[in-house]
Amino acid sequence: MKSNNLKVTEITSIIKFLEKELSGWIYYNAIRGRSLVATVYLIFLKYLSDNEIYPQDKIFPKMEDVLENNGKIDGIFVNGYLREKLAKNSANEDIIVKYAEEIHFENMPREFINILNLLSKFDLSNEAEMREVVMSLVMVLSTADVMRPFKDEVEPIDISLILSAAELLETEDNMDVYDCSCGVGTLLAMSSNTGCNIYGQEENIDKAVIASILLRLAGAIDPIIEVGDVLQNPITAQYKDILFDRIISSPPINDKNINAQKLFRMDYINEFLFRDSLSESGAWIYARHIIKKLKIDGKGILIAPISILSREGVTQEDRIRLAERESIEVIIQLPVGIASTSARQCIIVLRKGHDEYTENTNIFMIDLSSKKGSDYIKASNSIIDYKKLAELVFIKEEIEGISRLVTLSEVNDSDMNFTPAIYFRSFVELLPKNEGIDETQEVLEIHRELLKQYEQTEKELNFAIDKYMKIRNNKLIKEEC
Template sequence: MAVKKSEIYSSLWASCDALRGGMDASQYKDYVLVLLFVKYVSDKYSGDPDGLIEIPEGGSFVDMVALRGNKDIGEKINIIIANLAEANDLKGVIDVADFNDPEKLGTGKEMVDRLSNLVAIFNRPELDFRKNRADGDDILGDAYEYLMRHFATESGKSKGQFYTPSEVSRIMAKVIGIGAARSADQTIYDPTCGSGSLLLKAHDEAPYDLTIYGQEKDVATRALAKMNMVLHDCPTAEIWKGNTLSSPHFLNADGSLKTFDYVVANPPFSDKAWSTGVFDEGKTNLTARFTVEGERPPEKNGDFAYLLHVIASLKSTGKGAVILPHGVLFRGNAESTLRRWIIKRGYIKGIIGLPANLFYGTGIPACIVVLDKEHAQARTGIFMIDASKGFVKDGNKNRLRSQDIHKIVDAFTKQAQIDKYSRMVPLAEIEKNDFNLNIPRYIDASEPEDLQDIEAHLKGGIPVRDVDALEDFWQVMPAVRHDLFAPGDRPGYVTPKVEAAEVKPAILNHAEFAAYADTVTAVFDAWRAAHIDRLRGVAIGDKPKDLIHVTSEDLLERFKPVPLIDGYDVYQHLMTYWSDVMQDDVYILVQDGWKAGRVIRELVKNPEGKFTETPDITLGRRKLKAELIPPALIVDRFFAAEKAALEALEAKAEEAARAIEELDEEHGGEDGLLADAKTEKGKLTAKSIKDRIKDIRHDRDAAEEIAMLKQALRLIEAEAAAAKAVKEAQAALDEATVRHYAKLTEDQVKALIVEDKWLARVQGDVAAEVDRVSQALAGRVKLLTERYAAPLLVLEDRAQALGAKVAGHLKRMGFAA
C-alpha cells in the first residue's frame, strides 16, 4: 500500500523529536538531513552500477540499521557516512554532523537509544523511497522542503536565513520568465544560495534542465545545498563555498564576473559585514564593481552591494529577481545615487511589495526587485505591485497562499492594472519623485473610510452615496436595490423598505439573488462536467501535480468573470483541499490504483503505545481506518435506510434524556420529590431510585414521592433501552459498512471518491462563496439601516419621554425636585 505524503512528513518530523533536547533546530537539522540523504541514495542507487551515486560496501543505510543497540553506534555511523562521502566526492558535504558528539547526543546508553530510535524512524515503511515516488512528482524533494520550512521556523531569527519560503521562490521563478527558457545550455545562478531551495524552485519552473550554479559562505548550509541538489535529481549542480562579494568563485579568465541567463537571490538583509575583504589592497576589480558615480553602498548595509553583484552577473539578455528590504526603494545618500543609476539604465522591470513577517530570520516586510537587461534600453516604466495584504497566518509567521501567488504572477506577467494593487509607473513620474521607489507613493492600497453622515444622523434617511457604493451588487441585482430602498423625503437620501432584521431573508428570497446563485452553480457544473472524466480517469503512473494544475487553472479561469465572487478565492478553496486531503488521495491512486478505495485497514499502535491516526470505525477492540473513502460516504450511498433508522433511535434516546432532565429540574431540587433519590454526586440512577423506593415503600405518606420515583425510573429505563438500541444499531451499521468495502466495484469506488468526496467538497465551497455574497450585502445594508434608524429629533423625543418617566417614578417615591 502506498503511503500518503502527510505520513512521510510526520515520520520525518518524528525524527526531529528524537533529537530535541540536546540541541536546537539549527543543529539537529544537520543530523536529520544527512540521514535523509543517506536513506534516499541507498534506496535509489544500491546495486545500480550506473547510478549517479556509488553506494560502497559499509557505506549504506542498511549498515546503519545493523547498528541499532550497538554501544559504538555513533562512531560507526560516522564511518559509514565517511565511506559514502569518500566514494562520491562528498567530503565536507555529508560528513559535517558528528554522530558521536556526547554534548549533543548524550553519553552511553542515552546516545545509543537516541541514535537507534533515529535510525528506526528512517527505517519505517513510509520512508522506503524505492517505491514511494510517483513518476514526475518529487515526493522526496517535497519532503525535504517540508523539513527545511520547519527547521527555519524553529531556528530563530539568527539562524533561519538558510531557507527562502517556497511560495516566494515560486513567484521569483515565474516573474523572471524562466518558463520561456530556450535550451538546456542556459544557466541559472544564486550568489547566496543558502540550502538551495530558491535555485531549485527556479530550475523546476524551466522547461529544460538548466545548468545550476550557486555559492554559499556558510559551510554547513552549503552542505545542505549540495545534498538538496542530489535529492532533487540535480547532482551536477555547482555549489561552491565562500563569500560571494569578497571572493566570488565564478569568474572569467580576466577576473571579471561570469554572467548567467537567470539570477535569483535572497541575500542577508542589510548585511553589516558585506565590505569585509572587498576593498582590500589588490582587489581593484571588486572596488570598481561596487563603485558607481563615485558612490559605494554604505559600509554597514550591503543591500545595494548584493543588488549590484546580481546586475553584474546577468548577461546582456539576462533576467533576475532579488529579495531585498523595502529600504532599498527609498533610502537616501549613497543609496539614492545607486538607485538613480540603476533606474536610469532601465534594469528594473518591476517591484513586488510582499507582506511582513514572511521570511525566517526577520519580521520586516521585503520586496522582490525584478531585473531584465534584455529590454532595458526600451523601458519606459516600472511595474509595481502592492501584495502586502494577501497572506494567511501560519504559526508565528505569515505565509502566501496559492491564490496570493497566482494573483501576483498573473498581474505581473500580464502587466495588469488593478485598483489598489498594481500599476505601471512611468519613469517620468518616478523621476519627479526624485527616483524614490517607495510603493505607497504610487499605489494607494488603503481602505476607504466609512464616513458618518451628520445630516442623516440629524434628519434621518440613508445617504444615497452609501447605497451607490454597493454598485457592484446592484449591477447584478438591480431590483434588489429597488425592493430594499425607497426615495427619501429629500434629495440625496433614501428610506429603507425593510427592517434591519429582515434584510438578509429579503435578499435570500429575492428572485434576482436566486438567479445569481443559479448562474454560479452553472459555472461550477460546467467545470465539473469538463473534468469529471479526467478525475475518474486517474491511473497508475499519472502525475498528480499535472492533474491539480489543469483542474485548478480551469476553475480559476471560469470563475474570474463571475461578478461578486473573487475567482482567486474559489481557486484557493480547491488548492487548500488539495493540500489537506486530495493530494494524499491522488498519490495513493497513481501508485496503487482504484483498488485502494476498497481498503479499510486495522490501525496498529506505535512503539509509544499510541495510534498515530484517528480511527474511522471501532469494532470491539479493533480500530479501523479507511484508506480513501470515509465510512460516512459508504453509509450515505448504500445504507440510507439503516442510517435513517439509527437517527430515529438516537432521537428517541435524546427525547428520553431530555425528559429525565426536565423531571430532574422540576422535582430534583433540595425540597423536591426526587431529591432523596440522588447519588452522592447528585445524579439520578436506576439503582438509586430503586433503593429509595425500597426504603419508603411502607411509608403511607410517601405515595406521591413513590409515584414520581416510578415515573423517573420508567424514563431512565426507557433511555437505557434506547441507548442500547442505538449502540446495537450503530455496531450493525459499522459492521455492514466495513464488509461493504470489499464489495465495491471500481465504478462505485470512483463515484464515491470523485463525486461524493472531491467534487461535493468543492461544490460546497462554491456555495459558501455565494453565501458570503449575501452576507456581505446584507451586513452592509443592515448596518446602514441601523446606523441612521433614529435621527437626533427622535432620540431627543425618546430622551424626554424617558426623563419624564423617571421623574414620575421619583415623585411617587417622594424624591420630587
Template sequence: MDILQYESKIWATADLLRGCGIKESEWPSFMMPFFALTMIESRLIRMLEEEIREIGEESLADINKEDLYEMIKDKGQGYNKYIFEQNKTLADICKNDKSFGIDFDTYLNGFDGETKDLLGVEASEGEKFLDIKGVITKLNAKKVLLGYTKLWAEIDLKPYNNSEITTLEEHIKRKWADISAETAGEQYTPDDVIALISEIIASKIEESDKLLKIYDCTCGGGNLLFGVEDRINQKFKRLTQTFGQDWNDALYALAKIESRFRPDSRIEHGNTLVDDKFYNEEFDVVIANPPYGVSWKGYQKDIENDKTGRFKYLPSISDGQLLFMQHLISKLDSVGMGVVVHNGSTLFSGDAGSSESNIRKWMIDSDIVEAIIQLPTDEFFNTGIYTYLWVLNRNKQSKHIGKVMLINASEKFKPLKKSKGSKRKEVDEANRIEIVETLTKYEDTDYAKVFYKEFFYFNKQAIMLTNVDENGNSFEEKLPMVANKRTGLEERVSSLSLTPIEISNGEQTIKEFNVTTFDTRKYDSLSAAYEQDIKQVVASLDYKEQPLVITTADAKYWFDSDKESLIKKVNEKTEMLGCGKIIVKAGFKKASKTQPERIEITVELTPDYQKDYEIIPFHEDATENRANIEAFMGKYITKPFVYLENVVGVEINFNKVFYKTEKLREVVEILGEIEAIEVELKALEEGLGL
C-alpha cells in the same frame, strides 16, 4: 504513500534531543547531518537499483562487481563501500548495539571523499560543513547516539524519487529556518513566493534548444534555486542548468548534496561578494533572497578593493543587499532576466547623492528594472515586514522600455488556517496568476501603475539662504568692501571683528581677553585652565538664547530676538544692523618668540547664512528641469539666496503611489452615536440613583 508522512517522523527525532537538554534553537545542527545521511543512503541505493535494472538481471551475472562499483562511482553522485560492497545500511548497523560504534565509524568513513567533507566526517579545524563528527561527540557524551541514530534509520526514503525527496527536504528546511535563524536578515523563501517567482520567470522565457542557466548567489540550502528549476521543468521541455553559491557551511553542504542528484547542477562554497566562484559566467536567469540588513564590515577592504567592476557604488556598511543586487546584474547575459527578493530599505534608504540612491539611479538609468512587486506582510517565517520582488530584464519589450511598473500585491493573499512562525499569509495560486497577468499586460489597474522611469527621480537643490530682520535687512549690507588682491575686484569682507572690553550674559562677565596667568590653586597649567574652564564657558555663550552683550571702547552690541537684528548702541542711540550672528571664540596659543603662552578670546559679527535643501520634482529635459526649479524657488522661497549644488536622487515610494485616503464619517452619524451614549449614561445614572 505520501512522502510527507515522514515529516512528523523526522521531527519526532527532536523529542530525544529535548529530553537530553539540547535547546530548540540547536536542533537543526543535530538534525541536518542525519537527515543528509538518510537522503544520501536512500539515493545511493536507488541509484544502484536503477543501474541494475538498466543492465538487466541476465547481463548482471556477466559483469564484474568491481566494474559495477566503478560505474556507480563514475556517476559522481557519491559512493559508500559499506553500502555497496557489504550490502549494509544504517538500519543494519543499529541492530547490534555492541559493534555499533565501530560499524558506524566504518560506515561514515566508507563514503567517498567529497561526501565525507560535506558531512564533516573528518573535520578538525577549518570548514566543518554539516559537522557530523562534532554532533556525534555531543550525542555520545549524552549517551544517546545509538538511540538517536536508530530513529533516523527507521526513516526509509528509498521508495521515493529525487523530486519527492526534495519536497520533503524543503518542508524540513523550512521548519529549521523557523527556529534557528541566527541572523534576523536571513530569510527562508516560502513555497508560495518560490512559485510566484517561477511563474514570473516562466512568463518571460520560451521553449528553446538553448540551455537555460539559472543562478542564485545566496542559495542557502537550495530551496529557491531548485524550487524554481523544478517548476520551470514542469512547464518547459527546455534543459536547465543550476548554479549556486553560499557561505553558510551547513546549508551549502545540503545544497551540494542535493545538486549531485540533479542532471546538471553546480554548487560552490564561499562569500559571493569577495570570492565569486562563477566570475567568468553569465546567466539567463538570476534569482536570490539575499540577507536583509546584514553588515559587510567584516570584509569591507576586500569589497572596496574589488577589481571586477561589478560594484558601481558601495551602500551603507550596515546593509549589503544592494551589493548583491549589483552583483546579480553583472551576472546577467545580454538578454537575461531575474527576480530578487528584498525588504523595503532598497527602495528608499539613503538621501539623494548617497550610494543607495545612486545605485537605484544607475539601475533605472540602465533600464534594467521592469517591475517591483510589493508582497503582503507576514509572508516569511521569521519576519512580518513587507518584502518586494524586483523584476530585472535586459530584454524588455519595446513598450516597456524606459518604464517601471509598480504592483501593490499587499492584499493579494489567502490567510493560512494555521500560522507557521511569523507566516500567516500566502500568495495562493489564483492571486499568483492574477499578478503575473498584470505584469504581462503592463497596464494600469487599481493596484498596479506604470511610470516613465523619471517619475522616481527628484531634485535635491541646495541653497544658501541669507536670513533677514523684520525690515528685510541683513548684516551683510553693513560689511565694508575691500579689493581682492588676486582679482582686484571689490568684495565684501566675511565678518567684522570687535575688540571687546567686556562680554556679559547677565550671569557671568569676561573682561580678560588675553589670559597669560592661571590660578595655581585650581589648575596645573594655563592649558588646563583653558580645557577645564574657559573653553566650556565660551562655548556656552549663545547670542540668541541669552542677553549676550559685547562692550567695546565705543559701543555695545547685542542681538534682539524680537526684531531678528543685531543692535549697536552708541551712548543712548541704537541702530539696527540687520540679521546676523555674534560669534565668540576661545583658543589656546603656545608661546612664540614675541608672545607668551596665552588664551585668546575673540568676537566677530557675521551675516546669518543658512544652508537649506529643497526637494523638487524632476523633469528629464535639462532646460525644463531648471525652469521647474526656478519656478519652485520663486513660489516658496522669500529670503535672499544663492544656488548651490543640485543632486538628482531616486526613491521608490509605494505608500505615495498607492495611498488611499480614509473616508471621513458623516457628522450626523457621529452626533447620533454621541447622543446614544449620553442616553445610555443617563440610564446608568438613574439605575444607580444618582
C-alpha cells in the same frame, strides 16, 4: 520497497521529530549538536541507499543490522560509501564529505536504530514521494535557524514567497542558474530544473552543506555550492567566462547595516556593476552583482527589505542609475506576513539593461500590501497565488489600485521613492489606521508633520553616514600611503 504514499504534513512531522531526537544529549558525541544538518544528511544517505540497484549495496539495512546485533557502525565505511557515490557524478563533493567526516557513527547510541527505523518510512526511490520530501524540507528549512534545534512552536510556514520567486524566474533545462547568497538552498531547489547548471555561495558552512544536499535531493546534477561571502570573495571570480541565464537571491540583510569595511576592502570590484561607492551602496550591492553577471537576455530576482526602495544617499543613487539603464523591470510590494522575518519584503525583477540613458524608462509596479492587493492575489491555502502573480507580471496587466507601469518621471516627482504603494494609494490610505481615532483634518496635519520630521531625520542620518565614510576612507588612504 513499496511506497508508503506519505503526504507533506506526515513527512514534515517526521523530519521535525528526527531533528528533535538528534538534538538530544545522547547524540552529542556523534554529531556535535548539529542536529538539523545531521537530519538532512541522514535523509540523503537514505536517498542514496534506496536508489541502489542491488539490495546488497544498500547501506541502510547494513547499519540497522549492526545496531540490532549491538554492534557499532563503522564511520569510515559510511563515509567511504558516501565519497564513492558522490565521486561517480560529482566534481564538487568537498563540503558534503567534509561534513560527513565530522559525524562519528561509531559514537551513535543504541537508540539510533529508532532514527533509522523512522527514516525507513520514506521510500526515496519513488519520485512522487521524493518530491513530497523535498517540499517538506523546503517548508521546514524556511523556518529554521540551522545553528539551533527546533522549538515546539516552530511550524512549516507558507512558502508562497519562495514559489512566487521561483515561478517568476522561468528556468529551463540547460540554463546556468546562480544564487549569490543561497542559504540552505530553498530558492534554488524550487526554481531550478533538473537539467540546470547550478552555482551557489553561502557564508555559513552548515547552510552550504544543507543546500548542496537539498539540491541533489531535488534532482540537481552536481550543483556547485561553495562556502564564502559574495561581498568578499564572489565565486564568479573563479568562473569569469560564465554569465548566467538566471540569478536569484534573498540575502540575509538589513539595508541599514551592510558591512561598509568589508565592501571597501574587497578585491573583486569587477564582479559588481558601476565599480564605485561599494561601501555605501547598501542592499543594492547585490542587485549590482546580479546585473553584472547576467547574460544579455538573462533575468534576476532579488528578494529584499522594502526599505531599499525609499532610502536616500548612495542607496537612492544606485536605484536611480539602475532604473535609468532599464535594469529594474518589475517591483512587487508583498503582503505583510509573507516571510518568516518581521521586515516588510519586496521582489525586484532585474534584467541586464544597457549603459545608455533612456528617457522613456518605466517600471511595472505591483502593490500587494493593500487589502485590495492581498485579496486579489490570495490563494485558498496560501498568502499568494504564485501562478496568478507570475501571469500578472509576464503580461504586465494593469489593474486599478494594484498594478501599472510607472514612468521614471513619475518616480522623480515622488523624490525617487520606488515603493509601489505610493503610486496606488492616497496619502490618507497610507497612514497607519488605529481603532477609535477620528480621521479629522487636525489629525491628518499631525500625521503630515510627523512624516516630515521622519524624512528630515532620515536625511540627517544619511548625511552623517556619508560624512563618516568620507573621513574614514581618507584616513585609510593616508595609512596605506
